[in-house]
Amino acid sequence: MNVARVRSRFPALHPSDGSTPPVYLDSACLSLVPRDVLEAMEEYYERYPGCAGRSLHRFSEEVSRRYEGAREAFADFFGKADPRGVVFVRNATEAINVVAQGLPWKRGDRVLVTDREHNSNLVVWQRLARERGVRLDTFPLPDRASFESEAFEAALARRPRLVSLFHTSNLDGRTLPVEEIVQRAHDRGARVMVDGCQAAPHRRVALDRLGVDAYAISSHKMLGPTGVGALLATPDLLGSLRPLLLGGETVEWTTLGDHALRPPPHRFEAGLQNYAGVLGARAGLGFLERVGLDEVEAQQLALNRAVDRGLAGEPRVHLLGPPEPAERPSIFAFTLDGVDPHDAAVYLDEGHGVLVRSGMHCVHSFYAARGLSGNVRASFYLYNDRRDAKALVAGVRELLELVPPRRASGTSAGTTAPSSPGARAPPPAAGSGGAAARSARPRRRAGPGRAAYGGGSG
Numbered sequence: 001m002n003v004a005r006v007r008s009r010f011p012a013l014h015p016s017d018g019s020t021p022p023v024y025l026d027s028a029c030l031s032l033v034p035r036d037v038l039e040a041m042e043e044y045y046e047r048y049p050g051c052a053g054r055s056l057h058r059f060s061e062e063v064s065r066r067y068e069g070a071r072e073a074f075a076d077f078f079g080k081a082d083p084r085g086v087v088f089v090r091n092a093t094e095a096i097n098v099v100a101q102g103l104p105w106k107r108g109d110r111v112l113v114t115d116r117e118h119n120s121n122l123v124v125w126q127r128l129a130r131e132r133g134v135r136l137d138t139f140p141l142p143d144r145a146s147f148e149s150e151a152f153e154a155a156l157a158r159r160p161r162l163v164s165l166f167h168t169s170n171l172d173g174r175t176l177p178v179e180e181i182v183q184r185a186h187d188r189g190a191r192v193m194v195d196g197c198q199a200a201p202h203r204r205v206a207l208d209r210l211g212v213d214a215y216a217i218s219s220h221k222m223l224g225p226t227g228v229g230a231l232l233a234t235p236d237l238l239g240s241l242r243p244l245l246l247g248g249e250t251v252e253w254t255t256l257g258d259h260a261l262r263p264p265p266h267r268f269e270a271g272l273q274n275y276a277g278v279l280g281a282r283a284g285l286g287f288l289e290r291v292g293l294d295e296v297e298a299q300q301l302a303l304n305r306a307v308d309r310g311l312a313g314e315p316r317v318h319l320l321g322p323p324e325p326a327e328r329p330s331i332f333a334f335t336l337d338g339v340d341p342h343d344a345a346v347y348l349d350e351g352h353g354v355l356v357r358s359g360m361h362c363v364h365s366f367y368a369a370r371g372l373s374g375n376v377r378a379s380f381y382l383y384n385d386r387r388d389a390k391a392l393v394a395g396v397r398e399l400l401e402l403v404p405p406r407r408a409s410g411t412s413a414g415t416t417a418p419s420s421p422g423a424r425a426p427p428p429a430a431g432s433g434g435a436a437a438r439s440a441r442p443r444r445r446a447g448p449g450r451a452a453y454g455g456g457s458g
Helices: 003-007 035-047 058-077 092-102 123-132 149-156 178-187 235-239 275-291 293-310 341-352 364-370 386-402 435-439
Strands: 086-089 110-114 135-139 162-166 191-195 214-218 229-233 251-254 259-261 317-319 331-336 357-359 375-379
Touching: 035 058, 035 275, 058 086, 058 229, 058 275, 086 092, 092 123, 092 162, 092 191, 092 214, 092 229, 110 123, 123 135, 135 149, 149 178, 162 178, 178 191, 229 235, 275 293, 293 331, 293 386, 331 341, 331 386, 341 357, 341 375, 341 386
Parallel strands: 110 135, 110 162, 162 191, 191 214
Antiparallel strands: 086 229, 214 229, 251 259, 317 331, 331 375, 357 375
């Protein structure tokens, strides 16, 4: 992969004011957007700004054709899935809610999740448990390995109606064996929904092979705009769901007393859609196809290995998740002894122009069960190069030089602590221990007008 050519297509990596380009290592939260996507969105507003499926004039006809073409493109991208099973939504959170709120639950039905799910795949089930008597079960994942079949099989013995879990974790980058999980769950009569936000941008996802019943994605993590996602589901599952919203475009006809719903997927796409966003999301898929997902995966694995080597032997760096980069290629999550995660993130930005994420990464339950305040997460993507990896390593090593080590007062996120089922979330971190941490100054500045380094904030 020609990384320089790829980087040239991303405006955020070429600031118009001539300032130093950022080292962007937060793609697990939100990926950067290439010009191809921006141009596709602009083209809609300039050339055919109509409403799909409503009018008969040329604007409407053109956007209708392209909108349905985007649906087919999503189906092809995900392993020749059925276009009738592609529902456009705002994000993966909405996709999960379409399934969760749409299934005809009975009191006592069970849902099974892992103990490391994003809030989007946890709180909706907690609400159903409170309001509709659905029972929520969890099965633990090991700290240093990807998956344990025996633990999953034991959880399936309770006969869940639905298994809902991540494909790749935004917490530590591990990938679950979804094909095996689906086979085991289907053998027990359970359907499977997968949060694919962190897998779809980085690896080839063939839904026809995996056999999942529903797969949720967000465009903003795979080069597309914010506010666009998709639920990719079997027509059989969609046919059993009660739509989350009703209104324009969801019905075949109405009278003052009744209505008839359109068939899936249109019955789930109420109101005027984000046409520009959907067409931009399709352009993002096209960009990934031209680069090649195998190339993307190889590039980010090489960078993860480079960071792993660069920080090897540093006793104050504690890795979260599996030890081998190949088991977590897109994410390097870590804590630093004596340094608050938010302080570390601010320091890396101010001193080295390295943009990472700090905190609990929308997996509060994991940290609450262990009494942790969070960690630092660097995430890699197709536009990152070896200079980015070197900048991260240099920033971390410089910070550790400036902040003296101290005796640990709590549990590191890189180790395992006993889990308490009813544990409450710890208070927000107040900052790094010791005056040295709070008064440390970067040796380099990212540019004029930047705020001075200070205490951590979310």
